[in-house]
Every structure is written in structure tokens, then in C-alpha cells.
Amino acid sequence: MVRLAEIDPGMRAFLTHYKCPPIDTHAWSRGPNLSERRVALISSAGLRRRDDRPFDIGAIDYRILPMEKRDEIIQDHTNASHDRTGYLQDLNTIFPLDRLDEMAASNEIGSAADYHYSFMGATQAQALEPDVRRLAGLLKADEVDTVVLCPV
Amino acid sequence: MSGIAHYLEDEGLSTVVVALVREHAEKMHPPRALAVPFMLGRPFGEPDNRKLQTLVLRQAFALLKAEAGPVLVDADVPELDNTGEDVWVCPVSFITKREETDDVGKRVEREIAELRSWYELGVERRGRTTVGLASVTVHESAKLIARYLSEPERPDASDPVNTTNSLRWWASDLKAYYWEAATAQPGNDPARSLENWFWKETAAGELLLQLREQCMQHRAEEVRDIGLYMGGDLECQHYVESWREVDAS
Numbered sequence A: 001m002v003r004l005a006e007i008d009p010g011m012r013a014f015l016t017h018y019k020c021p022p023i024d025t026h027a028w029s030r031g032p033n034l035s036e037r038r039v040a041l042i043s044s045a046g047l048r049r050r051d052d053r054p055f056d057i058g059a060i061d062y063r064i065l066p067m068e069k070r071d072e073i074i075q076d077h078t079n080a081s082h083d084r085t086g087y088l089q090d091l092n093t094i095f096p097l098d099r100l101d102e103m104a105a106s107n108e109i110g111s112a113a114d115y116h117y118s119f120m121g122a123t124q125a126q127a128l129e130p131d132v133r134r135l136a137g138l139l140k141a142d143e144v145d146t147v148v149l150c151p152v
Numbered sequence B: 001m002s003g004i005a006h007y008l009e010d011e012g013l014s015t016v017v018v019a020l021v022r023e024h025a026e027k028m029h030p031p032r033a034l035a036v037p038f039m040l041g042r043p044f045g046e047p048d049n050r051k052l053q054t055l056v057l058r059q060a061f062a063l064l065k066a067e068a069g070p071v072l073v074d075a076d077v078p079e080l081d082n083t084g085e086d087v088w089v090c091p092v093s094f095i096t097k098r099e100e101t102d103d104v105g106k107r108v109e110r111e112i113a114e115l116r117s118w119y120e121l122g123v124e125r126r127g128r129t130t131v132g133l134a135s136v137t138v139h140e141s142a143k144l145i146a147r148y149l150s151e152p153e154r155p156d157a158s159d160p161v162n163t164t165n166s167l168r169w170w171a172s173d174l175k176a177y178y179w180e181a182a183t184a185q186p187g188n189d190p191a192r193s194l195e196n197w198f199w200k201e202t203a204a205g206e207l208l209l210q211l212r213e214q215c216m217q218h219r220a221e222e223v224r225d226i227g228l229y230m231g232g233d234l235e236c237q238h239y240v241e242s243w244r245e246v247d248a249s
Helices: A009-017 A067-072 A085-089 A097-105 A125-141 B002-010 B022-028 B050-065 B104-126 B138-150 B160-182 B191-201 B203-216 B221-228 B232-248
Strands: A038-043 A047-049 A063-066 A073-075 A115-118 A146-150 B014-019 B032-035 B071-074
Touching: A038 A097, A047 A063, A063 A067, A067 A073, A067 A097, A085 B160, A085 B191, A097 B050, A115 A125, A125 B002, A146 B002, A146 B050, B002 B014, B002 B022, B002 B032, B014 B022, B014 B050, B022 B032, B022 B071, B032 B050, B050 B071, B104 B138, B104 B160, B104 B203, B138 B160, B138 B203, B160 B191, B160 B203, B160 B221, B191 B203, B203 B221
Parallel strands: A038 A115, A038 A146, A146 B014, B014 B032, B032 B071
Antiparallel strands: A047 A073, A063 A115
């Protein structure tokens, strides 16, 4: 298991001191059996379609990633400290849309959402709250009940 | 990611966080989190490993069965070696050597030409490319970086916001082009080896290091930041220096 003590000393220093203010919503949402769930992915990798608006430094907004446009997804994250060589060979290394599709085809999950989303990370969570709550409305409109949050 | 999970859960959606930094999940206690032992930038393991990517998703979904939370579980997945420094050999061998010209811009132009067939092979095999943050070709990106190095104060570079976005997109496209070319053939290409090859063995890496140095001296903070974020290891070194005093206290 990788722990902070085992990763690059620079990133360890940064991540150790990175502020993580607690959010005490204590919310807990149940759902149907996995084989009936509709699943969306949300990334913090600054993913966007090639022809979509760029992310600005410190951006707190999100981009919509239609399943059918997955081959147009590129990473617009400002930081260079995380690996990109995996993602450029295979998007599923950071955003496993193909795997989700396969699990839907084999009825492990109910279905994969038509739309998925990305923020650009390295932002304090509280700043994202208004956009995340708006995004929840979009997800529910797509009948999504389950979200996998994918870091980078 | 953990903060987003709290808000979505509060809106009635079930969430699972895949956590690369377990310590952050411990602090933020999202409702459900699966801690994975992979390097930053590879939350689902490694490229073209369908079995491992599916395994991570299955273990994440398994947390949905919990009756109450927060739940934080370590993933039961194999350890991966991303270094491979002793075994990896780049399939690309440049014809143009440094002794032929000191003009790094010209050497980058030649490297791009020499890599073209490898890059196109990779695009054909994968059916996609990650090049394209900038609205110009990779060849033009390299030329624009070289021009910025020689004329950092030209009129169209006076706006820090436009300058920073352009610089990081040109640099990102250049790196993506090289790495896609170097990984065009199927097989395991360790992340650390690919990083070392780009920064230590290519003229493009040399060009970006020069660009980084110049950005770090710029009067505008936005441009200095872009220099800071241009090279992974160098960015990490900055963090070491930034936090040394904090660690000592």
C-alpha cells in the first residue's frame, strides 16, 4: 500500500500540508441493487472535450463529457506533478468509461450514464459546493443514482 | 473528491471515492472511499490493463452494500512497479544529435519530424490522441515556445493570462506528442522511464527546461506559476523548498 511516506518527498510535503477542512454533512444515500444502478463518473483531472472551454487556473466549474464523445477527451489540468503517461495511452487509467460500459453490458450495473463530468482538482472543496449542487440536478435529470469520484 | 462526495450524497446520490491519498480520505471522511496503492495520475492502475481497472471498479461498487458510513477500505489489488529504469528502452532513436547544432529549437523541429510516424502509429492503434490543448500544431507549438524564449516581451505576450494558457498548452501538447510516439507500440512503458527519457534525452525537454527558467524570472506571478508547474519533478522540488520551514517547526 502506498502511503505518503513512500511517495516523492516533494509531493509528500505538499499533500501532507494540503488543507482538508472537514465537511460534516453526515449524509448517507442508499440506492437500489448494483444491477439496477445508473452510474456516472466525475473526475478531478481537468478533463474536457477538445473543442470545449479551457479550464482557468484555480477553476471551480466543471465540464460535461458525453459518453459518445469519449475519444475527444483531453486533460487540461494546470499541475504537472501527477503522471500523464498512463492517461495518454489509455483514458481508462484515470476515467474508466469503457469499463463502465462493459459492466453495463454484462448487467453488473444497471447502466452507464450518458453524461459524465470533470472538475479541475487542487481546489478547496467548499468553493465547489454551488456547482456540485447544480451538477446534482443534472445527474438526477439523467436518472443517475450513483457516482464514482475519480481522482488524479 | 471527498468534498464533492459529501455534497452529492446530501443531494440524494450514492457516491464512492477512489482515493489515491488515503490520508486525505481519513481527514475528509467521505461516505464511502476505496484507497488504492497506485501512483498519482493512475487511480485505476495502469494503461491497457482491463482486468485491474475492472477490479478497482468492482471493489468500489462493493462499498455500496455498507449499511452505514463513513467507510474507508484499502483496495485488494496487486502492487505495481512504475519505475522500470533497468529494463525500458525507448523504441525511438533520434538521428539528430546535439553536436550537430546548438539551436535547441531546430533540434526540436527535427525530433518532431522523426517522431511523426511513431506518433501516427500510436493514434491509429488507440483511435485517439491527447494532443490538442493548443489550437496550433505541435510543430507550431515548438516554434512559438522558441520564439517566446527569444522575445518574451513582444506585444502579444504582454497579457499574463493569455501568455500562461498558451505556454502551458504548447508545453503540454509537446510532451503528449513525444510520449504518445514513444508508447506507440503495445507493451508496458513505465511512467518513470518515460519521464526521464523526455526530460533528459530529448531536445524538447531541454527546450521546456529553458522555458521554465525564463518563466520563473517573469515579473507576472501567473507566468512564474506556469514555469513552476511545467516539470513534474521540478514542481515537486518547489514543494520541498516551500514546506521545509513548516516541517522544521
